[in-house]
Amino acid sequence: MAEQTNLQIQETEKQEVEQSAAEPTRTGYIFVPRTDIYETDEAIHVVCDMPGVRPDGADITLEQNMLSVSGHVEPTWPEGYSLNYAEYRIGDYERRFTLNTEVNEEAIEAKLNNGVLHITLPKMRPTRHKIAIQAAG
Amino acid sequence: MSLMNRLPWRREREERTESREEPTSIDLFRDMNRMFDEFFTRGFGLSPLWSEEGWASFSPSIDVVETDDAIRVSAELPGLEEKDIELRLDNNMLTIRGEKKHEHEERDAHTYRTERTYGAFQRTVALPTEVKAEDAEAVYRNGVLTITLPKSGDVVSKKIKVKHG
Numbered sequence: 398m399a400e401q402t403n404l405q406i407q408e409t410e411k412q413e414v415e416q417s418a419a420e421p422t423r424t425g426y427i428f429v430p431r432t433d434i435y436e437t438d439e440a441i442h443v444v445c446d447m448p449g450v451r452p453d454g455a456d457i458t459l460e461q462n463m464l465s466v467s468g469h470v471e472p473t474w475p476e477g478y479s480l481n482y483a484e485y486r487i488g489d490y491e492r493r494f495t496l497n498t499e500v501n502e503e504a505i506e507a508k509l510n511n512g513v514l515h516i517t518l519p520k521m522r523p524t525r526h527k528i529a530i531q532a533a534g
Numbered sequence: 535m536s537l538m539n540r541l542p543w544r545r546e547r548e549e550r551t552e553s554r555e556e557p558t559s560i561d562l563f564r565d566m567n568r569m570f571d572e573f574f575t576r577g578f579g580l581s582p583l584w585s586e587e588g589w590a591s592f593s594p595s596i597d598v599v600e601t602d603d604a605i606r607v608s609a610e611l612p613g614l615e616e617k618d619i620e621l622r623l624d625n626n627m628l629t630i631r632g633e634k635k636h637e638h639e640e641r642d643a644h645t646y647r648t649e650r651t652y653g654a655f656q657r658t659v660a661l662p663t664e665v666k667a668e669d670a671e672a673v674y675r676n677g678v679l680t681i682t683l684p685k686s687g688d689v690v691s692k693k694i695k696v697k698h699g
Contacts, residue, residue, distance in 0.1 A: 411595070431649040438643070446650050448610035448677035473680075475606055478599045481662050485595035485610055512612035512677015 414491055426488025430468070430514070434494070441498060441518040447490045448512035455509050457516060459502060464494045466514065592634050592651040594679075596659055602693070605661055605683045612677035613650075619679060623667045628681065631656040664688075 414427040430445035443464065447455065450468035458465045468490040499521040506517045594609040609630055611619065619632040633654040665683035672681045 431651075433648050433650050434646040436644040436646065444650065446612040446677070448612040451676050454676075475599065475601045475604070478601045478606070480597075481600045481605075482596070482598035482659070485597060511614060511674075512610075 411485060411488075413488075426486050427491050428486075428488050429492050430466070430490040432492065432494075436498075440520055441496065441500065443494065443514075443516040443518070445490070445492065445514040445516075446512065447509070447514050449487065450490065450509060450512060450514070452509045455507070455514055457505075457507050457514075459496075459500075459505065459518075462496045464496055464516075464518070465492075466494070466516070467491045468509075468514065592653045592655045594630070594655060594657060596630075596657060598659060598662070600662060603685055605663065605665055605685065607659060607661075607681045607683070609657070609679045610677065611674070611679050614674070614677075616674050619672075619674060621670075621672055621681065623665070623670065623683075626661045626664060627658055628661055628683070629656065629658045630679070630681075 411428045414429055430447050432446070433442075433444040435442050443466070445466055445468075447468040447470075449470040451471070454470070455466065455468040457467075470487055470489055472487045496518070500518040501521050504519045508515045594611050596607060596609045599606045599608070607628055607630075611632070611634070614632060614634055618635070619630065622629040622631075631654070634652045636652050661683065664686040666686050667683075670681060670683045672679065674680075
């Protein structure tokens with residue numbers, strides 16, 4: 398039961414990126430996007446929840462085997478507002494993943510739709526061939 | 535307390551964020567909303583009647599903002615479609631309900647991480663003032679639902695200018 402309660406809290410709150418001890422050079426919050434990662438025979442799929450990021454507001458880079466994902470959110474507050482009740486904070490998203498499978502960098506695809514970023518990383522075709530050993534006789 | 539927190543500029547920043555949550559009316563409002571939500575999701579500590587992966591799994595975060603002539607409610611709902619969202623306004627209570635569907639079914643593959651949540655949800659927010667329900671507008675863009683509810687005529691606040699005497 399206690400575990401379930403923890404889960405509930407975790408679900409409603411966005412997790413902030415841990416700040417290093419260095420003085421931040423930017424203002425504003427940076428959050429870790431909630432992510433699903435799954436692998437099929439052909440590709441690795443990375444799906445990140447980034448509510449508020451426009452379809453062209455995300456940056457994805459792959460360097461060596463490090464996949465970096467970031468998304469920028471433009472806050473849209475009405476003029477002369479006062480905050481009544483706030484549960485979520487607005488900020489950018491940032492996360493890095495280490496890939497341990499060779500991916501075809503040329504064929505990576507990414508789509509951002511309704512605040513969900515879906516990255517498809519096609520796997521490299523295996524270059525090794527299995528050689529069957531024939532029984533001597 | 536870490537060394538960084540002792541530094542004066544750090545401390546100032548922290549104090550600022552705390553003061554934002556100071557007014558007690560907001561606390562009351564928040565508590566009230568929590569109560570509604572706890573009732574709907576957990577029924578005050580009782581185990582939910584509905585399935586575990588149902589209402590209890592996905593619950594959107596909500597912000598309520600007030601301007602001179604309108605109330606704006608926004609909710610983070612990544613990965614939905616307009617048709618999946620249902621809005622109701624009864625007695626100044628705004629209910630947002632819908633379902634976040636599982637979009638990838640190729641689950642026979644290896645799953646490494648599942649942090650995103652799915653399922654049906656319902657949230658009810660008490661609005662701070664009377665609103666004109668017929669003029670309410672809702673827009674779903676980039677995974678964020680924004681509902682603008684114009685205040686009804688007699689509650690529109692007017693700015694009073696302070697004159698130099």
